[in-house]
Every structure is written in C-alpha cells, then in structure tokens.
Amino acid sequence: MELKEYQDVWVFVQCFQGQPRDVGFELLGQGRLLADGLQQKLCAVVIGKDVDEGIKGATEYGADIIYVVQGAEYENYSSDAYGHAFLELCEKYHPNTILIGATANGRDLGSKLAICLHTGLTADCTALSVEADTGNVVWERPAFGGNLYARILCSETRPQMGTVRPGAFKKLEKCKNNQAVIIRENIRTAEADILTKVVGFIKAHDESGVKLEEAEYIVSGGRGMKGPENFEMLQELADLLGGTVGASRASVDAGWVPQTKQVGQTGKTVTPKVYIACGISGAVQHLAGMHEADTIIAINKDASAPIFEVADYGIVGDALEMIPAMIKEIRAVKNLD
Amino acid sequence: MNIVVCVKQVPDTTEIKIDPVKNTLIRQGVPSIMNPFDKNALEEALQLKEEYGGTVTVISMGPQQAKATLRQALSMGADKAHLVTDRAFGGSDTYATSYILAKVIEKLGPFDVILGGKQAIDGDTGQTAPSIAEHLGIARLTHIRSIKIDGNKCIVEREIEEGIEIVEAKLPILCTATKETNKPRYATIKGKIDSLKAEIDDITLADLPNMDTTKIGLKGSPTRVKSTFTPKRQSCCEIFEIVDPRETAKVLFGKLAEAKLL
Ligand SMILES: Cc1cc2nc3c(=O)[nH]c(=O)nc-3n(C[C@H](O)[C@H](O)[C@H](O)COP(=O)(O)OP(=O)(O)OC[C@H]3O[C@@H](n4cnc5c(N)ncnc54)[C@H](O)[C@@H]3O)c2cc1C
Ligand SMILES: Cc1cc2nc3c(=O)[nH]c(=O)nc-3n(C[C@H](O)[C@H](O)[C@H](O)COP(=O)(O)OP(=O)(O)OC[C@H]3O[C@@H](n4cnc5c(N)ncnc54)[C@H](O)[C@@H]3O)c2cc1C
DSSP states (O other), X not given: OXXXXXXXXXXXXXXXXXXXXXXXXHHHXXXXXXXXXXXXXXXXXXXXXXXXXXXXXXXXXXXXEEEEEEOGGGSSOOHHHHHHHHHHHHHHHOOSEEEEEOSHHHHHHHHHHHHHTTOOEEOSOSEEEEOTTTOOEEEEEEEGGGTEEEEEEOOSSSSEEEEEOTTSSOOOOXXXXXXXXXXXXXXXXXXXXXXXXXXXXXXXOOOOSSOGGGOSEEEEEOGGGOSXXXXXXXXXXXXXXXXXXXXXXXXXXXXXXXXXXBBSTTSBOOOOSEEEEESOOOOHHHHHHHTTSSEEEEEESOTTOGGGGTOSEEEESOHHHHHHHHHHHHHHHTTOO | OEEEEEOOEEEOTTXXXXXXXXXXXXXXXXXXXEOHHHHHHHHHHHHHHHHHOOEEEEXXXXXXXXXXXXHHHHHHTOSEEEEEOOGGGTTOOHHHHHHHHHHHHHHHOOOSEEEEEXXXXXXXXXXXXXXXXXXXTOEEEEEEEEEEEETTEEEEEEEETTEEEEEEEESSEEEEEOTTSXXXXXXXXXXXXXXXXXXXXXXXXXXXXXXXXXXXXXXXXXXXXXXXXXXXXXXXXXXXXXXXXXXHHHHHHHHHHHTTOO
C-alpha cells in the first residue's frame, strides 16, 4: 500500500471499568487539529465490555467516526485482547495516524501495535503538528528528563503513532450537537489467546476533592515545606482556591504525601490555570510535569532556584511564612472572616 | 527459574547541564549510571532467584563502556552478563532495539521471566520492554509491584492509574519494574571484587545469524530524530521580596485578579 492510501486520524478513547479516561478526550482536541491539517477524518476507537460512556464522550468531543468493539473479553485491559481488536481495525481501515494516551495500558498497547504494524511510535509527545508538504506528523517530545526536546518523524511507514501523557493537553469544549457515525465491528478474541487475566483490583486511596490532572489551581509542596504537617496549610490554600495539592518527588520520597500527588516526569503532567510551587527547587524532572501551566507562582528562599526561570511571579522568602499570609489574604478577599 | 534482566547504561540526567551559548546538552563529565528502574528490575530478579532458585543473566546493549553497568549488576548478585554491541546496532529506535534484544534473549534462553525497567531516564519512552515481549510473542505486564511464581503461572500486582491490578499469567512473562517495586540492594565488597574478574562477553551481529538486518540500526528504525532543542525558559519572572508577608500576598492576589485568574 502507498503511504497516501492510509487515511484518517485515530484516537484511542480508553476506558477503565466502562468510564472513559480524560486523556482520550484531550487527544480528540489534538486529533482534530491534525485531521484538519491532513484534511482527513477524526475517528475514535472504543473497546470494552461497557462502551456507552466512551461512545457518548467521543461524540461530544467531536469524533466524526467511532469504531466500537464490544465483548466480555474486553472488560479489563489486556495486551492480547485489546491489541487483537485494535489490529483488526487497523487492517480493515488503514489509519494514517494513531494517538494514544500514555497511561500504563496506553504505552503497552502502543508498543504492541507499533511492532505488529512495523511502524514507529513516538513517546510522551507534548506538541504535534503536520508537515504540509509530506503529511508527516511532527512529534515533539522531551527526553533526558526534560533537558532536551526532540522533533521526531515517522516518514516511511504508516500508521504514524504517538503517545501523549494525560494532562499534557486540555480538552476542548464539548460539542453537544455533533453527529458521529458509529461503526460496530464484531471482533472477538478467544480466551486461549489472552495470556494475562485480571483476577483482582485494589483501588488507590480515594483522592478527596479535585483530581490533580483536572485541577485549575494546584498548590504544590517540596522539600522546603520541611514536614508533612505543613502540607495542611497547602491543603487549606488549595481548598480556598478550589484546587488541590501537588508535590515534588522529594516530598513523596520523604513519605509526606502519597505518590499519586507527584508532579513531574515520573509523576503527573498538569496544566492548571495557576500552579503555586512552595519550597520546590525546580529540577528539570519536576518542570517536565508543570511548565505548561498558564501561570506559575514560585515561593522559594533561594533567589537562584531554577523554579524562578519558569515562574511568572516569584516570591523570594520563607514559604512557611508566606502561605499563612496568603490564606489570610484570600479569606479576607472572600469575606470569610 | 531462568531470569534475564535488560539493563541500560544511561547518563545521570540529574547532572546534565545545558550549554548556555550553544544551547546543547553538556554530556562531558556527566557520570554514566545503571538506569534506576533497571536496578529495581535486577533486585526483583535477585529476590525471585533467592526464593525459587535459578540463575540471573543480565544483558545490555551499548558501547564497551556499558560493561561498567554490567559489572555493577554482577556485583549486586547477577550470575552472568553479556554486552550486546555492534556498529550495526547504532541508531536503533525502540522498534529496532527491542528486536535486537529479543533475538539475544532467544539465543541465550529459554527464560521463564524477563525483567526490564519501566523506562530509561535518557530516551524516556518506556517502549522497549513491552516491545521485546511482542517480538518474542510472550505475555507482558508493565509497571509491576510484585511477582509471585506458582508452578508454571505467576501472580503479578500491576500499577495502573486507578489502583493496583492483580493479574495472573502463564510463564514465560516479561515484566517492567518501577521505583515502587522494591528497594535495590547495594553491592557487597566481595561482589565488587568478584565482578572485576568476571568474564563479560560481547554478543555481536555475527553471533545472531537469524537476524533480519533490515530491522536493525538507523536503517531499521521507523522513527527518526529530526532535530533537537533545549527548552526555552522564560526569564521574565516578576520577583517580590517579602517585606511584610500579608502585603506581598495582597499584591500577588491583586495581580492574579487583574489577569482574571481568581
Ligand atoms: C529518573 C528521575 C525521575 C524524577 N522524577 C521526578 C518527578 O516526577 N517529579 C519531581 O518533582 N522530581 C523528580 N525527580 C527528582 C528531581 O530530580 C528532584 O530531586 C526533586 O524534584 C527535588 O524536589 P524538591 O524541589 O522538593 O527538593 P529540593 O531540590 O531539595 O528543593 C527544596 C527547595 O526548597 C527551598 N526551601 C527550603 N526551605 C524553604 C522555605 N522555608 N521556604 C521556601 N523555600 C524553601 C530550597 O531553597 C530548595 O530550592 C526525578 C529524578 C530522577 C533521577
Ligand atoms: C532525544 C531522543 C528521543 C527519542 N525518542 C524516541 C521515540 O519517541 N520513539 C522511539 O522508538 N525511539 C526514540 N528514541 C530512541 C530510543 O531512545 C532508543 O531506541 C533506546 O535504545 C531505547 O529507548 P529508551 O531509552 O526510551 O528506553 P526505554 O524503552 O524507556 O527502556 C525501558 C527498558 O528497556 C530496557 N532497555 C532499553 N534500552 C536498553 C538497552 N540498550 N540495553 C538493555 N536494555 C535496554 C531497560 O530495561 C529499560 O529500563 C529517542 C532517542 C533520543 C536520543
């Protein structure tokens, strides 16, 4: 097949227990830009036992076509069942570009598809664009812990594929009157072909309140917060702002905050309206997860801390002194006292 | 229990600095280390060996200097080490790297358990290990917390975003370790001394006769790094010194309100 015969931009709308993860919708927004650039259609792929929510979301977030594979064997993710279903779809419809959220399962699926389709997979992309003359997607991604960015091409093979971390892009507005064409494919995977079987699940500690990836305001604490007790004031400030608390790896490693709160290369990628970094030095691995925030406020004793290089507003001083003052001020603004 | 661990030698990315004039990475003087997650993979292998018996083989693809990392693995307790090295392997992306490593594993095997890291801290893709499993046609479970072996089966705890899955699979299995999997041990003095004397052989293209050479190296890699750049950090940060914290807070929130951020 000629490269130009591969058509359309596909986004994997991954679900967990029937609930679509946000990253699929974030990617539909990016997928739309690529599809328009390539003058092709934007398609969503929904695989699962319960697919209704996935189909509904994919429609609202603007897919032109939704490919659906439904069956009991897709209740939980497995490389074998999901891989098989996705590969069958690819062999029938020959997509040009595939976008997958870089969750644990998404990275796994991406690797499987790339090997089976003999094509390239670019990891953790943070910016995507189309080369007008060639139709190649330019995949931009950080490497070396965020010290270096690379532009990567997959110019000789199709589909061209990439993963994107949850939170790296924002969802577009829902489009209530979008009409998507829904194509159901009857693809079954035999039990004998599924080598791994989920037999249990332990839910992560319920994160109360706003999820990190979705928060518009994040108050993050690092080693400079000195101890777990001081995260209470960060929580109070976050609550007043309607946001949530984040953390650097140093405070996670110290056991002050659960790992689910870690922002950065090996934690979460966040793009809030306002990110307040308290007692965080700004190591590249931390910056990799938050530098795309709209507004960054840094509070650090050390005027030469690298966090100030990405901050919009910097407060040089003691966070333990500054945060209570910010809490008081915001309470006053909100007439809470 | 035959176990193989894939370890990558990486620059210590916490030590990398950017040349402010040329805007490139300064790699000179940056220490090379064993990829941190591969240490967790090796630790898991050593614990499996302690519990179920067997041997732990480590392999690394890279230049001769990667032997230092293999020696470190031996000093921690691995039994055998092989360096996968050939000019023809240079420039491999994850597709090609995983294909080469799969061929090496086929040659050295069979293995019951293959371990790797969640991701390498330089290339950062996290794709190589699951791709190896795909080339080998075996089961894989990424981001594991623990593995227990039960006859020809294993029970694995695996991290996903929402929590921990408990998964059952037949052997052979490929798993990737994270920082949460375990706490890697230190090498013993005796281990260090023994590792200095250990033989580490080179596995080259010539040792892998059934390799499809169209799938290796730069030519066999479907992705191409077109260009690289260092991130531009804005330096237009507006700095406030704290004179009176409350006053500073007032000014700051005033700015946010002005920008309609409150
Ligand atoms: C493979 C790898 C992956 C990593 N992934 C991540 C990741 O995902 N996320 C992450 O965050 N890190 C990650 N790291 C770790 C990263 O390199 C840094 O070590 C870490 O981010 C440092 O955390 P910190 O800024 O809280 O601590 P430090 O670097 O110790 O900084 C503490 C800061 O607090 C300031 N301070 C001290 N007291 C006060 C005070 N009273 N008031 C105000 N400021 C004060 C100090 O001036 C200093 O700047 C990773 C590292 C590696 C090798
Ligand atoms: C700036 C830059 C960006 C890149 N981006 C991409 C990309 O998007 N897609 C792509 O396909 N390639 C990419 N590459 C190439 C990729 O880095 C190499 O293929 C590399 O050999 C393996 O990938 P990794 O470092 O990401 O390892 P990962 O896949 O992150 O490593 C995971 C695990 O695989 C094992 N492993 C990996 N490499 C070796 C090895 N040499 N020897 C033994 N075990 C190993 C280890 O257990 C390791 O923990 C990029 C390279 C650079 C320099």
